[in-house]
Amino acid sequence: MKLLTRYNQVNIISTTVIFIITGFIYYQTISWILTNQKDKSLTVEEDEIFEYVHLNNKLPQIFQSEDQQITFTEVKNDSVKRQFIDTEYLKKWDNNNFHKHHHKHKNHYEKEPGRELITYVKIGDKLYKIQIIESKVETEDLIRIIFVITFVVTLLLILVLLLTNRLILGRIWKPFYNIVNQIKQFSLAEPKEVQQPETDIEEFSELGTAVTLMATKAKNDYTNLKTFTENASHELLTPIAVINSKLDTLLQTENFNAVQSKILNDLYSAVSRLNKLNNSLLLLVKIENHLLNKSQRINLKALLEETESQFEEIIADKRLALNLDLHEKEIVANHYLIEILLNNLFTNAIRHNYKGGKIQISLTAESLIIKNTGINEPLDENIFVRFNKSANSEGSGLGLTISRQICENFKFTLNYRFENGYHCFMVNF
Amino acid sequence: MKILIVEDETGLRESIEEYFTGEGNICETAKNYTKALSKINLYRYDCILLDINLPDGNGIELLKKLKDNNHSDGVLIISARNSLDDRLDGLNLGADDYLVKPFHLSELKARVTAIIRRKSFNGSNILVLNEITIDLLAKEVKVANTAVKFTRKEYALLLYFIANKGKVVSKNAIAEHLWGDGIDMANNFDFIYSHIKNIRKKLIEVGCADYIQAAYGMGYKFIEE
Numbered sequence: 001m002k003l004l005t006r007y008n009q010v011n012i013i014s015t016t017v018i019f020i021i022t023g024f025i026y027y028q029t030i031s032w033i034l035t036n037q038k039d040k041s042l043t044v045e046e047d048e049i050f051e052y053v054h055l056n057n058k059l060p061q062i063f064q065s066e067d068q069q070i071t072f073t074e075v076k077n078d079s080v081k082r083q084f085i086d087t088e089y090l091k092k093w094d095n096n097n098f099h100k101h102h103h104k105h106k107n108h109y110e111k112e113p114g115r116e117l118i119t120y121v122k123i124g125d126k127l128y129k130i131q132i133i134e135s136k137v138e139t140e141d142l143i144r145i146i147f148v149i150t151f152v153v154t155l156l157l158i159l160v161l162l163l164t165n166r167l168i169l170g171r172i173w174k175p176f177y178n179i180v181n182q183i184k185q186f187s188l189a190e191p192k193e194v195q196q197p198e199t200d201i202e203e204f205s206e207l208g209t210a211v212t213l214m215a216t217k218a219k220n221d222y223t224n225l226k227t228f229t230e231n232a233s234h235e236l237l238t239p240i241a242v243i244n245s246k247l248d249t250l251l252q253t254e255n256f257n258a259v260q261s262k263i264l265n266d267l268y269s270a271v272s273r274l275n276k277l278n279n280s281l282l283l284l285v286k287i288e289n290h291l292l293n294k295s296q297r298i299n300l301k302a303l304l305e306e307t308e309s310q311f312e313e314i315i316a317d318k319r320l321a322l323n324l325d326l327h328e329k330e331i332v333a334n335h336y337l338i339e340i341l342l343n344n345l346f347t348n349a350i351r352h353n354y355k356g357g358k359i360q361i362s363l364t365a366e367s368l369i370i371k372n373t374g375i376n377e378p379l380d381e382n383i384f385v386r387f388n389k390s391a392n393s394e395g396s397g398l399g400l401t402i403s404r405q406i407c408e409n410f411k412f413t414l415n416y417r418f419e420n421g422y423h424c425f426m427v428n429f
Numbered sequence: 430m431k432i433l434i435v436e437d438e439t440g441l442r443e444s445i446e447e448y449f450t451g452e453g454n455i456c457e458t459a460k461n462y463t464k465a466l467s468k469i470n471l472y473r474y475d476c477i478l479l480d481i482n483l484p485d486g487n488g489i490e491l492l493k494k495l496k497d498n499n500h501s502d503g504v505l506i507i508s509a510r511n512s513l514d515d516r517l518d519g520l521n522l523g524a525d526d527y528l529v530k531p532f533h534l535s536e537l538k539a540r541v542t543a544i545i546r547r548k549s550f551n552g553s554n555i556l557v558l559n560e561i562t563i564d565l566l567a568k569e570v571k572v573a574n575t576a577v578k579f580t581r582k583e584y585a586l587l588l589y590f591i592a593n594k595g596k597v598v599s600k601n602a603i604a605e606h607l608w609g610d611g612i613d614m615a616n617n618f619d620f621i622y623s624h625i626k627n628i629r630k631k632l633i634e635v636g637c638a639d640y641i642q643a644a645y646g647m648g649y650k651f652i653e654e
Contacts, residue, residue, distance in 0.1 A: 238438050240530075241531030242441050242444070242531075244531040245444035245448075245533075248534040248535065249444045251647060260645075261645040262646075268599055268600075272605075313582065313624070317620040
């Protein structure tokens with residue numbers, strides 16, 4: 001859920017609740033004030049009746065009015081208490097009124113909310129109950145109008161709030177999303193820096209500064225690490241060169257027995273592997289640093305055929321059946337890297353094959369697919385991870401990592417699939 | 430031939446010196462920029478093996494000085510930096526070849542031999558060794574006027590052996606020479622054996638002596654009788 005949505009939700013809910021509570025209090029207060037006023041007017045009427053009775057010692061004559069009804073009833077002693085109650089006011093329509101309100105034709109009376117004062121008066125020995133009822137319809141109308149106005153204002157306010165939030169807050173949060181997008185696209189290996197967003201909001205500019213700082217720091221650390229790898233690999237080259245040359249020199253001294261020959265052979269192999277590993281690491285650093293980006297047009301078909309001829313003795317030696325299905329395809333890439341890529345894929349297809357196995361290579365405008373027979377089960381999904389190699393492999397464990405890096409460098413993809421007993425490596429252009 | 434080895438790493442310098450000395454070769458060494466500079470100012474060499482990273486200077490500067498003075502000494506750059514720019518810089522400045530550390534001494538010897546051959550046999554590209562005659566331009570091999578057909582790799586291997594004649598060449602060195610560092614197949618030596626078997630067979634068939642010998646199961650040696 002977006003912060004804006006959550007903020008709006010909370011805002012609207014609290015605003016609505018407050019408005020409902022306010023509305024309720026408002027309603028209660030107004031209706032209390034108006035009822036009070038009604039009660040006062042009833043009391044004035046009562047006083048008039050009392051005054052009349054006091055002066056004339058008899059009940060006043062009842063005259064009907066439109067919004068007031070008075071009735072006197074003779075009751076027994078002490079059965080009446082003075083009180084105000086809410087009641088119904090039966091409005092009697094005269095003919096004029098009746099015609100004006102002809103929709104009320106069924107009944108000559110209309111029920112309206114009313115306020116009633118029940119009181120009593122003593123004339124001589126007799127006790128009379130007095131009921132004074134006044135219509136409250138104007139009061140109710142007033143309250144209704146107030147309620148409607150309040151409701152409309154509330155709706156309007158919520159609407160305005162929503163719109164402001166959407167428009168202004170959306171604009172205010174823009175730098176934030178800008179930063180988030182930059183963080184999402186951030187890559188240690190890429191030279192692109194994180195841009196400080198333009199904003200006059202302190203929190204966002206602070207966030208921007210922090211992110212920029214963090215990115216710069218991470219990049220520096222990463223560069224240091226890469227420089228270290230590069231330097232370490234470079235420093236290793238000289239001692240390896242010395243070992244290599246000393247072995248070559250040792251080989252020139254005469255007369256080795258079988259045991260010594262075996263040891264010397266093992267040493268040669270180990271140094272050779274060490275050297276290849278070191279070179280692979282250097283190469284990986286270079287690719288990641290985009291140091292080998294000089295691109296040119298490469299006729300992939302020609303290059304594949306050339307690579308194939310490099311391997312023909314090895315392929316023949318392993319009695320592998322090679323099937324080439326090549327169409328013309330030109331790519332723009334670094335020649336040296338593409339050579340390494342093809343060499344790696346060929347080497348793998350040959351090395352992890354069995355004697356008399358098959359290799360199928362097909363090149364189309366969309367993809368290069370190298371399929372080879374080998375162990376009859378799919379490879380681990382971690383084959384592209386550094387130093388992940390099969391137990392009996394003599395490789396450096398970096399071949400496929402390098403291959404994938406090369407592909408990514410030129411926006412190709414390298415994928416693996418096991419299909420009908422074939423291990424397929426696919427480069428999609 | 431007269432060779433100058435400019436290399437600051439003692440172990441490597443000594444190995445190269447030992448490998449190259451003999452068969453009428455004279456080797457001189459310089460362990461830093463200053464010593465190398467005084468030597469190239471005084472003497473001429475058939476080939477200078479030049480390390481780029483020297484403790485007191487850059488080998489590229491030495492190369493520039495040589496070329497500024499129009500000296501025609503062959504130059505082979507030895508560098509620990511396998512960067513394309515370095516390679517191009519060196520070759521553009523007039524170096525004859527570029528070899529990246531680490532290398533096999535036999536590879537170095539083959540390259541130096543090729544440089545000297547190009548420099549000294551001006552125009553004539555015929556290599557003669559007893560009854561074997563090789564036309565380096567046409568890449569043709571004749572034994573006592575009979576042409577012998579070699580595959581590309583067999584031919585390269587034969588030249589490699591001749592450049593390193595009298596030395597044991599390891600299988601690793603052979604594999605790396607034929608397939609380059611790019612191809613990680615060096616530990617599969619069966620095909621080297623079949624290549625060498627073919628070369629020997631083809632030579633002996635036309636009445637050539639058997640020059641190539643196996644050495645302790647580690648490599649091969651070309652022996653000039």
